[in-house]
Every structure is written in structure tokens, then in C-alpha cells.
Amino acid sequence: MAKFTLWWVKWNGSNYESRMTVGSRKATVEDFKERGFDKIVVLDGEGRGSHYTGPYYDSGRNDGKEFARWVADHISGVPLYITIPFKRPDGSQRDQALISFKYSGVNSYYKGWIDGVLSIDNSNLRGFYWSYESCLQTGNYGKNVSREFIQYV
Known part of the structure; x- marks a missing residue:
């Protein structure tokens, strides 16, 4: 059975850094392997911990590539699996997700992020993790995301 771990990272103003520590030092991939984990999900706190340069496809692409x-x-x-950041550092939504990703994808920050991540050759990448993990995200409570968006993303 696969053993997943979550590796939390954050943007420190000039670069990414691990939020995970082992004693007084930053955690490394070896620390997770030694504990028996064989898959890693790299997270950033629903997007609040990721660099954000703007709401458009090109900025999403650059931000995803940097991550x-x-x-x-x-x-x-x-x-490993890489997060798709839902929120900006200020807590607001990064892009429109109430309309279908299929139609908004041309200018979508989220599409840019995905394309940016995929532009970096990484044979360990297995997929993405949608960071806005609320089971109510498409319901009447806090309706922030359309079902069609989730289906296409």
C-alpha cells in the first residue's frame, strides 16, 4: 500500500523554502523516505504560500514553473504530486473558477500554472493536487467553483 506524505512549502519573498523541519534543520526528501513514505504531495496552504504575480495565464505559467x-x-x-494553488497570499481567489475551465482555460491562471509545472522536466511528477479541498466548493455554501471547472481541470 502506498504511503503518502504532505510536504508543506512557502514563498519567503525571494524563493521557496520547506516549512517542514527535523529538529532545527529543514526537512529533506531523505527524511520522508526514512520514515517509510513513498509518495509526496507538495502543498502550500491552499495557495497562500505560493508566489503570486498576477491573475493571467502568463503569470500563472511563470509562477507554476518557479514552483x-x-x-x-x-x-x-x-x-510526487504538485498543488494547484486556489488562493492568493491575501486569501482571495487566484482566478475565476465558477465557469467551465474548458472555456476559461485560454486566459486562466490555473491553466497557466499547470502548463508552467509541466514545462519543467520531472520524471517523478505523477499529477496535481487541487488545494481547495472543500467538499462544499461547488454547493450553495461558499459557491466558489463550478462542477464543470473541476471536471476539466
């Missing part, structure tokens, strides 16, 4: 480079430089030898 994926950090991941590729710090995590190797284990399958």
Missing part, C-alpha cells in the same frame, strides 16, 4: 523548479531541485527519487 516546479524548486520541487525538482529538492525532491528526487520519489513519485
